[in-house]
Amino acid sequence: KVPSVTDIGLKPRPVKKVAVIGGGLMGSGIATALILSNIYVILKEINSDFLFKGIKMIEVNVQGLVARKKLTKDRAVTALALLKGVLDYSEFKDVDMVIEAVIESIPLKQKIFSEIELACHSHCILVSDTSTIDLNLIGEKTQSQDRIVGAHFFSPAHVMPFLEIVRTEKTSAQVVLDLMEVGRAIKKVSVVVGNCAGFAVNRTFFPYSQSAHILVNLGLDVFRIDRLISSFGLPMGPFQLQDLVGYGVAVAVSKIFAEAFPDRTFRSPVVDLLIKDGRNGKKNGKGYYIYQKGIKPKPD
Numbered sequence: 176k177v178p179s180v181t182d183i184g185l186k187p188r189p190v191k192k193v194a195v196i197g198g199g200l201m202g203s204g205i206a207t208a209l210i211l212s213n214i215y216v217i218l219k220e221i222n223s224d225f226l227f228k229g230i231k232m233i234e235v236n237v238q239g240l241v242a243r244k245k246l247t248k249d250r251a252v253t254a255l256a257l258l259k260g261v262l263d264y265s266e267f268k269d270v271d272m273v274i275e276a277v278i279e280s281i282p283l284k285q286k287i288f289s290e291i292e293l294a295c296h297s298h299c300i301l302v303s304d305t306s307t308i309d310l311n312l313i314g315e316k317t318q319s320q321d322r323i324v325g326a327h328f329f330s331p332a333h334v335m336p337f338l339e340i341v342r343t344e345k346t347s348a349q350v351v352l353d354l355m356e357v358g359r360a361i362k363k364v365s366v367v368v369g370n371c372a373g374f375a376v377n378r379t380f381f382p383y384s385q386s387a388h389i390l391v392n393l394g395l396d397v398f399r400i401d402r403l404i405s406s407f408g409l410p411m412g413p414f415q416l417q418d419l420v421g422y423g424v425a426v427a428v429s430k431i432f433a434e435a436f437p438d439r440t441f442r443s444p445v446v447d448l449l450i451k452d453g454r455n456g457k458k459n460g461k462g463y464y465i466y467q468k469g470i471k472p473k474p475d
């Protein structure tokens with residue numbers, strides 16, 4: 176029987192210090208959301224160059240909020256003071272929660288989960304920000320499946336209000352409740368879903384994105400589709416969104432869908448062509464669109 180978070184007697188445990196692993200787009204956005212809610216964050220990267228870039232992205236996120244008059248300068252200074260960059264696990268001993276936000280690689284995530292199982296105390300909540308990978312597989316090499324839970328954030332993670340919490344049949348009700356409380360603290364709308372291919376969001380979102388790719392394959396123009404979808408009322412079209420998120424996620428999601436639903440998955444050749452051309456969307460300034468600071472994205 177899957178335990179319920181409404182089990183009588185359960186109370187969320189305090190989460191005051193969180194380690195975020197990976198200072199890329201997702202990790203830096205998640206770290207930003209946490210420090211803005213007064214949660215102390217240690218950001219771990221594999222080298223000082225990546226760490227510097229991650230911290231810079233967090234500073235830019237916070238400054239963006241100040242520029243939008245959503246945060247005072249004083250609050251920005253207080254929030255950034257809660258952030259510390261690290262290159263190893265030596266400070267993981269007293270964290271309440273670890274959020275892994277690295278690329279969608281199963282062996283890498285398995286390695287990280289084995290390492291954090293050793294580095295953290297035995298009650299630490301072990302979270303993955305995976306968008307599609309089976310959480311049982313991620314925790315396969317650990318003895319801590321009851322502490323493993325998914326927290327699927329959406330880019331830009333410090334702006335988008337939704338949080339998909341993924342529980343497996345082994346995740347304890349306590350851990351789900353703890354993560355829901357963190358979601359509440361960082362002002363997200365949390366929804367608890369099951370551990371299945373694509374979880375709930377990508378089950379919904381992938382067919383939409385795939386339909387756009389089918390239209391392109393039939394000869395329709397990428398930019399026209401984006402324009403039409405924007406005029407329909409969505410903040411951006413499917414291709415601009417793919418540029419925002421980066422192509423690694425798109426490849427990982429379509430691979431998992433192709434395995435789970437081979438009869439209804441269309442694998443577009445377009446993303447592979449963009450990757451071959453050295454493009455990675457907004458992350459490196461070149462995707463379907465060209466991105467330059469301060470200028471509206473230009474179709475390329």
Ligand code: 3HC
Nearest residue numbers: 236239240243306328329330331334335410411416420424
């Ligand atoms: N920092 C802080 N706030 C920002 C911001 C930033 N950098 N950019 C935008 N915002 C806020 C604005 O202040 C505004 O808030 P308000 O409504 O309270 O005033 C709101 O976002 C809208 O901003 P704008 O009207 O200026 O419009 P923008 O075009 O600049 O918005 C956007 C940018 C919020 C990214 C918007 O385009 C959007 O919502 N796009 C869709 C994003 C999306 O769908 N993300 C999910 C991706 S899927 C994913 O991440 C899954 C994972 O597995 C990879």
